[in-house]
Amino acid sequence: MAILLCALTGMLIITVILLFIKIRILQKSAGEISKALADRLETETNTLIDLSSRDPYMSALAETINVQLRKLREERQRFQQGDRNIKEAITNISHDIRTPLTAICGYLELLEREEMSEEVRRCLCIIQDRADVLNRLAEELFCYSVTTSAPFQQKREAVSLNSILAESISAYYAVLKGSRITPDIHLPESAVMRSLDKNALYRIFGNIIGNAVKYSDGDLTIKLDENGGIVFSNHAPKLNELQAGRLLDRYYTVEAASRSTGLGLSIAKTLTEQMGGSIRTSYAAGTLSILLHFP
Structure with a gap:
């Protein structure tokens, strides 16, 4: 057993x-x-x-x-x-x-x-x-x-974000004035240098400013910080949080945007990310903000 x-x-x-x-x-x-x-x-x-x-x-x-x-x-x-x-x-x-x-x-x-x-x-x-x-x-x-x-054929060089941003605003002065928008600009005294494609930056800033013309209620604030962060903000009471979140989608338009193709911000997003930057939108208290960052 x-x-x-x-x-x-x-x-x-x-x-x-x-x-x-x-x-x-x-x-x-x-x-x-x-x-x-x-x-x-x-x-x-x-x-x-x-x-x-x-x-x-x-x-x-x-x-x-x-x-x-x-x-x-x-x-x-x-x-x-x-x-x-x-x-x-x-x-x-x-x-x-x-x-x-x-x-x-x-x-x-x-x-x-x-x-x-x-x-x-x-x-x-x-x-x-x-x-x-x-x-x-x-x-x-x-x-x-x-x-x-x-793949985007980048021609990177040392560029000053301050200068490119200022030149882009100047290029759109007539358009902004025609829409009765006087931009409130805040740039640091020291140059914020990055290795980026200058022409792509002009396109990005131009498309974002053009977007402000479509949605702005008559104002535009542009702020650049020393860390490479850029914020474009304006009052856009005709938008809502859901619409603002989709502005970076290609072909997306809302009724508040006159003569919009829905491609401007999508192009800006593509170019920004191809150069290693980031872009996003936020909407709070009737204010639309587009936030970029080039590390």
């Missing part, structure tokens, strides 16, 4: 050890699958999940996931190709539109020199206004497709 009891105890101990080893193998395999799946989802790679163990159940699970990864890779490739095709089409269309628009605007300028009745002049102004909108849309479509279709 004692011998039988010892044998049963030994078998039980061996069974527990085997179960423990099996559980450890399953835990290791599950960890490998989890880590490998996270890596495959974050990076574009053709490598599939491979396990160190040969447990049939975990191997079957890994193969099932590999099947889905192959499908996901195919879908991603189709999406990327479709996205490239769309951006190329936008580039071509915007170029094709700009060519006749240039001719139309030229003829409109010639017509303005001719004598005409008030009604004809009024109609001519409407045509000119619509042509300007189309021209701006074609330009922004072209710029957006260029900045997103391929």
Whole structure:
């Protein structure tokens, strides 16, 4: 009896050890699958999940996931190709539109020199206004497709954020004055130097100031701090927090924005992030703020 009891105890101990080893193998395999799946989802790679163990159940699970990864890779490739095709089409269309628009605007300028009745002049102004909108849309479509279709070709150099910001504000002085906006500008005395693409900065600041013209209730405050943080803020009572949060989305517009293409801030976001900066919006107490930071 004692011998039988010892044998049963030994078998039980061996069974527990085997179960423990099996559980450890399953835990290791599950960890490998989890880590490998996270890596495959974050990076574009053709490598599939491979396990160190040969447990049939975990191997079957890994193969099932590999099947889905192959499908996901195919879908991603189709999406990327479709996205490239769309951006190329936008580039071509915007170029094709700009060519006749240039001719139309030229003829409109010639017509303005001719004598005409008030009604004809009024109609001519409407045509000119619509042509300007189309021209701006074609330009922004072209710029957006260029900045997103391929890695941005940066020409980095040491630039002063103070100077670029001041020059951008000066370039938009007539537009701001036409909208009865007198900007309140706060710049530090010492130059805030960064290694950035100067032309991209002009585009970013210009698009943000242009956005203020669309949404501002007659004011605009611009602050630059010594750490490379820039805040553009203005009262925008016609907006709400949800709308403000979507202003950086491409093609998003709200009724408060007249003649908006929905691309200006999206282009600014793309260029900012390509240069290693960050951009976000906030809305509180009827004030819209666009916050940039170049570390």
